[in-house]
Amino acid sequence: MRRLTTLLALGIAAAAQSQTAPPLFLIPTEAPKGLTLPDPTPVHVMLTAADAPQLGALLGVRVPAGVTRFEYVVDRYPQLETKTARTWLEPTFLIDFDEPPFAALKAEMKDLGEKPSRAALVEFVNRTIHENFERGWDLASTVAKRREGDCTEHAVLTTALARMYGIPARVVIGAALISNGEEHTAVGHAWSEFREGDLWVVADAAMLDEKGVVRYLPMGVVEDEGLGYVMGIAAAQRTWIQRVEVMAPKDTAKKP
Amino acid sequence: MLRAAFVSVALLCCFAAHADDPQWLKDARAREGKLGSPHEIRSDDNWLKASVPVKVKDLTKLEKSYVITLDVGGGTPAYCEVMPNGFDMADTLRQTVDATMKEVEPIQGKVEAREMEFTDAGAYGEAPYLEAHWLYWVKDGKETRQGALKQLVFEKFGHGVYCSHLDIGYVKTFDAMTRALAESFEAPTVATPPYFREIAVASMAGSKIGITVTTLERDQGGDTKARQISALVMRTSSGDIIAHDGIHVEMVRPDGAMINALDVVANNGEIYANVSVKHVEARWLVDGEMQGKRVSVKLPADSQPRSWIEQSHELRKVLESDKAVGAVHSIPMWVSLDPGKLTDMKTTVLEKKSANEFTARANEGPLEFQMLLDKATGLPASADIPMGPQTVRLERVHLSGSF
Numbered sequence: 001m002r003r004l005t006t007l008l009a010l011g012i013a014a015a016a017q018s019q020t021a022p023p024l025f026l027i028p029t030e031a032p033k034g035l036t037l038p039d040p041t042p043v044h045v046m047l048t049a050a051d052a053p054q055l056g057a058l059l060g061v062r063v064p065a066g067v068t069r070f071e072y073v074v075d076r077y078p079q080l081e082t083k084t085a086r087t088w089l090e091p092t093f094l095i096d097f098d099e100p101p102f103a104a105l106k107a108e109m110k111d112l113g114e115k116p117s118r119a120a121l122v123e124f125v126n127r128t129i130h131e132n133f134e135r136g137w138d139l140a141s142t143v144a145k146r147r148e149g150d151c152t153e154h155a156v157l158t159t160a161l162a163r164m165y166g167i168p169a170r171v172v173i174g175a176a177l178i179s180n181g182e183e184h185t186a187v188g189h190a191w192s193e194f195r196e197g198d199l200w201v202v203a204d205a206a207m208l209d210e211k212g213v214v215r216y217l218p219m220g221v222v223e224d225e226g227l228g229y230v231m232g233i234a235a236a237q238r239t240w241i242q243r244v245e246v247m248a249p250k251d252t253a254k255k256p
Numbered sequence: 257m258l259r260a261a262f263v264s265v266a267l268l269c270c271f272a273a274h275a276d277d278p279q280w281l282k283d284a285r286a287r288e289g290k291l292g293s294p295h296e297i298r299s300d301d302n303w304l305k306a307s308v309p310v311k312v313k314d315l316t317k318l319e320k321s322y323v324i325t326l327d328v329g330g331g332t333p334a335y336c337e338v339m340p341n342g343f344d345m346a347d348t349l350r351q352t353v354d355a356t357m358k359e360v361e362p363i364q365g366k367v368e369a370r371e372m373e374f375t376d377a378g379a380y381g382e383a384p385y386l387e388a389h390w391l392y393w394v395k396d397g398k399e400t401r402q403g404a405l406k407q408l409v410f411e412k413f414g415h416g417v418y419c420s421h422l423d424i425g426y427v428k429t430f431d432a433m434t435r436a437l438a439e440s441f442e443a444p445t446v447a448t449p450p451y452f453r454e455i456a457v458a459s460m461a462g463s464k465i466g467i468t469v470t471t472l473e474r475d476q477g478g479d480t481k482a483r484q485i486s487a488l489v490m491r492t493s494s495g496d497i498i499a500h501d502g503i504h505v506e507m508v509r510p511d512g513a514m515i516n517a518l519d520v521v522a523n524n525g526e527i528y529a530n531v532s533v534k535h536v537e538a539r540w541l542v543d544g545e546m547q548g549k550r551v552s553v554k555l556p557a558d559s560q561p562r563s564w565i566e567q568s569h570e571l572r573k574v575l576e577s578d579k580a581v582g583a584v585h586s587i588p589m590w591v592s593l594d595p596g597k598l599t600d601m602k603t604t605v606l607e608k609k610s611a612n613e614f615t616a617r618a619n620e621g622p623l624e625f626q627m628l629l630d631k632a633t634g635l636p637a638s639a640d641i642p643m644g645p646q647t648v649r650l651e652r653v654h655l656s657g658s659f
Contacts, residue, residue, distance in 0.1 A: 025644070026645070027644075027645055028645060050642055093546075093549070096549075133492045133496065134492065134496050134498055134524055136498075136523050136528070138547070139547050139549070142547065142548070188644055226596065227546060227551065227553070227594060227595055227596045228593060228594025228595070228596065228597070228621075230593045230594075231591070231593050231594045231599075231621050231622055231623075232622065234622060234623055235621070235622025235623070237623070237624075237642050237643065237644070238622075238624060238642075240642070240644055240645070242645045243645070
């Protein structure tokens with residue numbers, strides 16, 4: 001039985017951001033009827049996670065041990081700390097922009113200039129990759145060659161291209177809270193972060209065409225980009241958001 | 257490669273589609289064939305034999321397989337193809353539904369959509385199986401019509417059998433036929449008969465989605481080949497399957513010590529990992545491919561990968577002691593998803609549930625989950641593994657032999 005956990009780890013990594021049914025990507029979300037959240041309104045939410053203290057620590061909220069649900073304000077983009085100091089510029093097993101398929105991509109990108117902007121890179125990846133929800137977590141060179149996938153492939157390729165142009169970048173997994181008028185949906189998601197000045201900022205090629213307002217709740221940085229990267233991704237299950245309750249402002253006021 | 261998609265004009269039976277099941281569709285779904293006395297199946301070369309409670313229309317030997325045509329009721333026969341030496345169970349379901357839909361199109365019209373409505377997994381005796389039922393909609397230029405496909409794969413004696421039926425209804429008949437076929441199937445075994453076998457089923461949100469089979473076979477030198485085969489299918493909202501297949505083999509000495517190990521994992525039929533670890537010149541060497549990239553790594557000099565047989569023997573001792581509850585057991589093991597180092601497998605015994613079972617927490621590298629440990633084997637009888645907002649439950653459904 002133990003070895004099925006290996007497959008499940010791969011399944012978790014592959015499917016948690018994919019549109020499986022039952023949906024692993026869809027996070028149960030509740031919101032008061034009629035609530036709209038236009039950008040850039042801060043959004044008060046109650047988050048439920050198996051390891052809420054660890055998730056809280058990532059998001060900068062102190063959550064006591066034993067608690068599984070806590071309040072959080074989605075406002076400024078959280079800056080996640082990592083265990084190891086890195087430049088986030090180097091090629092790795094996962095972000096392997098030193099592999100041959102990137103030479104062809106670079107040739108296609110010559111019109112973007114010597115150092116393309118974040119917006120230009122995101123737009124390029126968005127139009128280069130076509131949707132395929134069957135892919136798992138492909139290596140960047142595989143994405144560069146196949147040019148298909150879901151949010152994870154968008155994130156991996158965006159990160160690789162950024163590093164190829166000397167921009168520090170990393171892959172993040174988490175949840176996206178999408179508000180379309182009175183509809184609010186949270187989904188498991190992956191995106192890229194670029195280092196700009198002192199801040200990590202979102203570079204999300206997968207949701208570029210999303211019409212609603214997207215707010216990001218990062219749950220972990222993919223730090224291990226080596227041979228064991230899948231196990232690192234599967235580890236994010238501990239902080240995985242299991243439920244999002246969007247609160248109306250009046251509900252927020254009642255909280256101690 | 258399976259012939260897989262047994263489609264002809266006569267096989268097709270489609271209906272106009274409606275948003276909800278109308279009465280005629282309910283009636284079609286409720287159709288069943290007649291089960292009768294056993295009909296023998298025997299190939300001319302005597303390689304395979306079995307018996308089923310439905311009429312056997314034909315048995316043909318192809319170049320690399322045997323195809324059995326069976327009457328499960330209605331006008332559309334069911335087909336079972338026997339593949340000597342087996343196949344990847346999860347990916348066989350994925351490949352054959354794709355092939356079937358392609359063969360449907362020229363005859364009936366473009367397949368507009370398909371939906372997996374049901375999955376099942378389990379064991380017919382010692383034969384593990386995976387099953388999937390599909391609905392599909394085709395457009396013939398005028399109207400949309402609906403069809404259905406039932407698929408089941410099982411593995412026995414190292415051989416793979418794929419059964420399918422392209423018609424709405426006849427579900428219980430199909431299941432009775434495949435169960436009988438699996439239970440009565442006889443063919444020369446590929447490997448040495450195992451002295452231990454365990455089959456566990458994975459389920460999520462009420463659906464059974466995968467199986468894992470563990471066998472122990474002793475070779476002539478007294479060493480043991482510990483083989484674990486896993487297959488897992490998840491459906492996607494776009495009507496596709498995500499299929500994971502894996503095989504892990506450890507060769508161990510009579511005392512359980514690792515000699516070498518091999519791990520192959522495939523995603524949708526593409527090899528994700530094909531790596532081995534073996535002892536070469538006083539070091540453990542990992543060699544193979546990960547995602548198409550060559551991997552050759554020496555484990556640190558003081559590394560000693562342990563086998564899961566050693567782990568289960570040691571856990572038995574822990575569970576037999578007076579101080580089992582609260583005990584923590586750790587063992588370094590080699591895991592192909594992080595092959596460049598050993599992963600600490602930690603088990604914390606939490607509570608005694610019965611004379612033979614203890615709840616425990618497993619920390620396998622970064623993965624953490626709860627399980628129910630069986631004192632007799634030192635193996636988990638069940639486990640609950642968080643997977644996004646869902647939980648995957650693993651549960652033993654078959655156990656025979658001992659080690």
